Amino acid sequence: MKMAKCVVWDLDDTLWRGTLSAGDDIVVEPQIIETVKTLDERGILQSIASKNNHDDAMRKLEEFGMAEYFLHPQINWNSKSSSLTALQAKLNIGLDTFVFIDDQEFERDEVTFVHPDVETIDAADRFLLTTLPRLSPAHVTEDARRRRLAYQEAERRDRSELEFQGPHDEFLRSLGMVLTISRAGGDDLLRLEELTHRTSQLNSTGIHYSYDELEKLLDDPGHDLWVCELRDRYGSYGKIGMALVEKSGGQWTIALLLMSCRTVSKGVGTVLLQFLIQRAEAHGTRLLARFRRTDRNRQMLLTYQLANFHVVSRDGADHLFENDLSIVRAYPDHVKVNVDA
Amino acid sequence: MHDSGSPVDAAPGVDVRESIRGYLRDNITVLGDDELRDDDNIFDKGFVSSIFAMQLLAHIESTFDVEVPDDYLSLQRFSSVERMTEMVEELRKVRRG
Numbered sequence: 001m002k003m004a005k006c007v008v009w010d011l012d013d014t015l016w017r018g019t020l021s022a023g024d025d026i027v028v029e030p031q032i033i034e035t036v037k038t039l040d041e042r043g044i045l046q047s048i049a050s051k052n053n054h055d056d057a058m059r060k061l062e063e064f065g066m067a068e069y070f071l072h073p074q075i076n077w078n079s080k081s082s083s084l085t086a087l088q089a090k091l092n093i094g095l096d097t098f099v100f101i102d103d104q105e106f107e108r109d110e111v112t113f114v115h116p117d118v119e120t121i122d123a124a125d126r127f128l129l130t131t132l133p134r135l136s137p138a139h140v141t142e143d144a145r146r147r148r149l150a151y152q153e154a155e156r157r158d159r160s161e162l163e164f165q166g167p168h169d170e171f172l173r174s175l176g177m178v179l180t181i182s183r184a185g186g187d188d189l190l191r192l193e194e195l196t197h198r199t200s201q202l203n204s205t206g207i208h209y210s211y212d213e214l215e216k217l218l219d220d221p222g223h224d225l226w227v228c229e230l231r232d233r234y235g236s237y238g239k240i241g242m243a244l245v246e247k248s249g250g251q252w253t254i255a256l257l258l259m260s261c262r263t264v265s266k267g268v269g270t271v272l273l274q275f276l277i278q279r280a281e282a283h284g285t286r287l288l289a290r291f292r293r294t295d296r297n298r299q300m301l302l303t304y305q306l307a308n309f310h311v312v313s314r315d316g317a318d319h320l321f322e323n324d325l326s327i328v329r330a331y332p333d334h335v336k337v338n339v340d341a
Numbered sequence: 342m343h344d345s346g347s348p349v350d351a352a353p354g355v356d357v358r359e360s361i362r363g364y365l366r367d368n369i370t371v372l373g374d375d376e377l378r379d380d381d382n383i384f385d386k387g388f389v390s391s392i393f394a395m396q397l398l399a400h401i402e403s404t405f406d407v408e409v410p411d412d413y414l415s416l417q418r419f420s421s422v423e424r425m426t427e428m429v430e431e432l433r434k435v436r437r438g
Contacts, residue, residue: 169369264392265392266392267390267392267393268390269390269392270390293411298411298414299395301411301414302394302395302398302414303394305414305415305416306384306389306394306414306415306416306419307416308416310415311412327384327416329384332390
């Protein structure tokens with residue numbers, strides 16, 4: 001079972017009772033408001049696919065105080081499958097992580113026909129949504145709880161980037177980014193477990209770590225577990241990167257390095273690696289790194305090799321890198337780096 | 342631009358160099374008004390972020406119709422206009438067989 005990431009609601013006779021364009025008295029059942037809030041708190045994103053007049057429907061949602069819960073509402077006269085296509089592109093999550101709820105069989109079938117990976121649910125079962133296993137994550141991290149807010153902040157950021165006249169790095173400078181690197185604590189472990197599962201592009205091995213494994217590493221003097229958080233003037237991106245370093249004798253080996261794809265365009269992908277290079281140099285230890293090539297992590301390979309890591313040995317997809325520490329660079333000037341070691 | 346008779350293929354040395362130099366100049370503003378020489382190390386001159394490196398790689402691969410293999414993704418090969426030009430020419434020779 002793959003966990004769902006987004007619930008897409010129809011409006012008439014699904015999210016609310018009544019047909020807006022027919023001039024009905026529109027009512028939202030209290031349990032529906034509860035359902036929307038509960039899913040939101042679980043870190044499940046929500047949106048809308050409704051055939052309605054956009055402005056009228058949005059005004060109604062505002063009236064009910066519900067508009068803020070929905071990302072990129074698709075309220076238009078196009079097919080629902082095309083609304084799902086648009087949402088998939090905007091949210092950048094797999095179609096197999098969407099759940100679509102609608103009272104009309106025709107609409108559910110149309111979506112299934114075009115997107116067989118989308119799970120469809122009859123509005124008659126609307127009160128059961130919060131009991132579905134795919135919508136009931138075992139753990140809810142702080143990052144999950146504020147996931148919708150993070151998407152909304154990202155949207156504002158993207159808008160101001162579009163409006164920004166000038167080169168990209170000047171825009172990055174204007175964001176006032178602060179990256180804080182610290183040792184992981186017990187309350188970071190859920191998020192770190194989640195990061196190892198959700199991150200594929202900027203991930204040095206693609207190996208998943210469980211909560212229990214991470215908890216053991218946290219207390220192990222032979223390992224350093226680093227976590228980093230990124231903030232800018234729009235808010236926090238949350239905990240977006242981690243590094244696991246094995247320490248033995250006079251050498252450190254980076255067993256895992258990853259950065260969330262949320263930050264890929266922010267030019268901070270190299271900072272954590274630069275931090276480890278600077279630290280190894282200051283401690284006078286050798287610095288090695290394990291790297292496993294996957295079909296997704298070319299950017300991480302590029303990041304390592306441009307940071308002057310060289311292949312020492314190789315076994316199929318598994319590489320061992322070493323950095324001779326002859327080149328130690330300063331952090332990029334568009335991000336302020338705080339280290340809390 | 343993929344046909345063998347296209348301008349890029351006809352005069353490899355000049356156009357590859359010109360194109361890479363232009364791309365760097367347009368995208369690294371820290372260079373300011375400094376002259377960018379073909380043998381300047383771009384990593385020393387201005388910060389090259391991981392995302393910029395990816396964009397540069399995509400530019401090189403699409404403009405010159407080459408695929409840069411994993412073991413070519415090194416600091417040495419990407420360090421300057423000169424080195425990147427050499428790399429592209431080497432990869433095109435391989436492609437032609």
